[in-house]
Amino acid sequence: xxxxxxxxxxxxxxxxxxxxxxxxxxxxxxxxxxxxxxxxxxxxxxxxxxxxxxxxxxxxxxxxxxxxxxxxxxxxxxxxxxxxxxxxxxxxxxxxxxxxxxxxxxxxxx
Amino acid sequence: xxxxxxxxxxxxxxxxxxxxxxxxxxxxxxxxxxxxxxxxxxxxxxxxxxxxxxxxxxxxxxxxxxxxxxxxxxxxxxxxxxxxxxxxxxxxxxxxxxxxxxxxxxxxxxxxxxxxxx
Numbered sequence: 262x263x264x265x266x267x268x269x270x271x272x273x274x275x276x277x278x279x280x281x282x283x284x285x286x287x288x289x290x291x292x293x294x295x296x297x298x299x300x301x302x303x304x305x306x307x308x309x310x311x312x313x314x315x316x317x318x319x320x321x322x323x324x325x326x327x328x329x330x331x332x333x334x335x336x337x338x339x340x341x342x343x344x345x346x347x348x349x350x351x352x353x354x355x356x357x358x359x360x361x362x363x364x365x366x367x368x369x370x371x
Numbered sequence: 372x373x374x375x376x377x378x379x380x381x382x383x384x385x386x387x388x389x390x391x392x393x394x395x396x397x398x399x400x401x402x403x404x405x406x407x408x409x410x411x412x413x414x415x416x417x418x419x420x421x422x423x424x425x426x427x428x429x430x431x432x433x434x435x436x437x438x439x440x441x442x443x444x445x446x447x448x449x450x451x452x453x454x455x456x457x458x459x460x461x462x463x464x465x466x467x468x469x470x471x472x473x474x475x476x477x478x479x480x481x482x483x484x485x486x487x488x489x
Contacts, residue, residue: 303480356426357402361414
């Protein structure tokens, strides 16, 4: 079966660091995406991992361990505008099919 | 200069009606998708077309029928609307490639169509 798990909600303080975890069990794996979605808006691409290790992009980093079926998104120097849902998605197969987790709603407080 | 556009943005209709949502992308991508996002924010793939050919068809009621007149357009027609069809429908596009890079598979999403069935 296909299963992707993320925490439903997280809260953090402005200026702090937060890590959002994602575990997956899928029948195929061609990479893992993280998307950000603000309320009432479309998901936007944040990061992509296909090999094990850490990918850094400014304040955002994403880590992947394929053997453990595990990824995390790290957000540093949190800003109020980072309050949003963060969606973990596994690319399965060769058709571009993305399987999404339920999303983690992050609330950043002053 | 919108990358992926959808119309309408909001759609309120009664049970039993038939409605269509249109999607267009100007990114030159060869693959387009329809997703449904329910009230719990869970985003689920419905259909995908690559070069006008249906390549993903998830377990979706046959009241939903996608149509792709060309690579830049993917429409979704829904017959006999039901209360459970109420959701936000997102169109997305990407470029499929044999190389595993983010450019190959990153999907760009449209602004969404909020469908409310009463």
